[in-house]
Amino acid sequence: MKVPLPRVSLALLGLLVACAVLIPWLSPHDYFTPDWDNTELPPQWSGGHLLGTDELGRDLLVRLMWSCRISLLVAAVASAISLVIGLAWGVVAGYVGGRVDAILMRIVDVLYSVPFTPFVIVLTVLFGRDLVLLFIAIGAVSWLDIARVTRAQTLGLREREFIIAAEVAGLSRPAIMWRHIVPNLLGITLVCLTLTIPAVVSTEAFLSYLGLGAQSPLTSLGVMLADGAAQMRSRPLLLVMPALVLVTLVYACNRLGDALRDRHGL
C-alpha cells in the first residue's frame, strides 16, 4: 500500500517556504529599521502591522518571516553540505571496505563523541560570531548520520548481483559507486535529509538563542525566541509567535520525513 503524503504538513511547509522566499517583495516594512513612533504596537489591521511591532517598532510578522528565511537558509546549506560529505563518505567506506572503511568510520565515531555545544563555543571564540561559521559547524556534525546510514545501505548493495555484474562488465570503482550505488541510495538519503532539516532548524534556533548564531539586526527564530523570552510577561506574543513558527516548521518536516520513510519501507 502506498502511504499518502501528509497534505496539511506539506501545505504548511509550502506556506512557510513561500513566505520566507518572497518576504522581501511582500511587505512594505523591512526587518531592521527602527520606527520610534510605532514601538510596541498591539496587533492591528490599520497601519499594516498585523502582529504589532516590537520595542524598536519593527513589524513582528515581517521579522518572523525573515527569521524563517534565515533558519531555512541555514537548514538548506547545512543539509546540502552534510548530504555531499555524508553520501560520499558512506559510499566510499561501504564499497571499498577493509582498512579504508575502518579508518573512515573511526573518524565518524570520534566526531560523534565531540560534544557539540562546547565545540561551537570554541569555534566562535576562535573565529568570531558569524553566520557562515554556523553553516560549517552544523554541517560538520549533521553529515555523520547520513554517512552511517549510506554506509550500511552500501554494504548491502555491494553484494547485490547487479553490482557484481557491473564489476564483471569491467567498470571502474568510481563509476560503479557513482552510477550504480548512488542512484540506489537516493530514496534513503531523501528520507535522511527530510529528517536532518528539522534537526538543523532546531539546532540553529538553539545556537542563536544562546547568541552564537545570527547577530542583530539579522534575525532568526532563535534570536526572536531569546528577545521574546526577555519580555514574555508584558508581551507574550513576541515569544509565542516565533515558538509557533518553529514548532510548525519542525513538525511539518518531521511528519513529511516519517511519511517518506514509510513510503520507502525503511
Place this chain on the structure above:
Amino acid sequence: MASEALLSLRKYSLSRADGTPVLREVGFDVSRGEILGIVGESGSGKSQLLLSLLGLAMRGSRVSGSARFGEVELAGATEHTLRTLRGRHIAMLFQDPLLSWNPCLTLGAQLIETARLHLVLGRAAARERVVQALSDAQLADGASLLGRYPHEISGGMRQRAMLALSVLAEPGLLLADEPTTALDPTTQRRVLARMATLRDRGMSILLVTHDLGVVAQVADRVLVMQQGAIVEQGDTATLLRSPQSTYARTLLDAARRMEGLPCLP
C-alpha cells in the same frame, strides 16, 4: 586441441577465508569456439569457479594452481590486470536477469555505458552500436527498449538484453552462470540458439547449469563436478549416453526420472 586452448586450468584450487576448500585441483581446457558445459548439484563450486576466474570470488578466498587465459595467468593476477579483461575479453552472464540489471537505471543507460567504456565510442555511436546489438539478439525495436527500466520488460527480454550487453565488446570467452534457469522454455531456446551463433563466430562459452537438457542442446563437451572436484569430463553425446562415474550416472538417472524416462542400463 590443447594448442589452441583459450582457457586452460591446471590444479586450480580455491578455498574460503577459513580454509574450507571450494574447488580441488580442477583441470580442463576450453578451445576457441567451443561450448563447455559444467554440470553438478548446488554447492559443487560451479559458480565460484566462474567468479574466481575474474577475481570476484568471496572476499578473503584464496586461489592456487594455474588458470591461463591466452597469454595471461588469471590465478593471482592483479586487480588491474583483471579489470582490463573483465567485460572486454571475458564476459559473464548471471542467472537472474532481474537482479543483474541496476533497477534505478534504464537499459539504455547501462548498455551505452558499457559500450562507451569498452569500445571507446561517443554517445551517439555507442547508442547506434547498442541498438545494433539488440537487434542481433533479435530484440525487435531495440531503440524503444533503451528508455525502459528493467522491471518494465519481461524476464525473457531482460535476459536476452543482458546477453547482448555481455557480448557487446565481443569478448573471447563468455562465462554463463545458469543463464537459462529462470526462463520459460521458449526463451530458453532463444538464448541457447543465440549462444550457439556466438560460438560459431568463434566465442568460447563456459556454460554452468544443472539442466542436462540444456547441455544436450548446445554443449560440445561436458564436465561433471561434485564437491569442488571434476569427476568426469568428455564429449557431450558420449558422456550423456554412457557416463563412467557413479556420480554422473546418479545425476543422469535423476534427470531421466524427472522426465519420466527409464533409468540407464
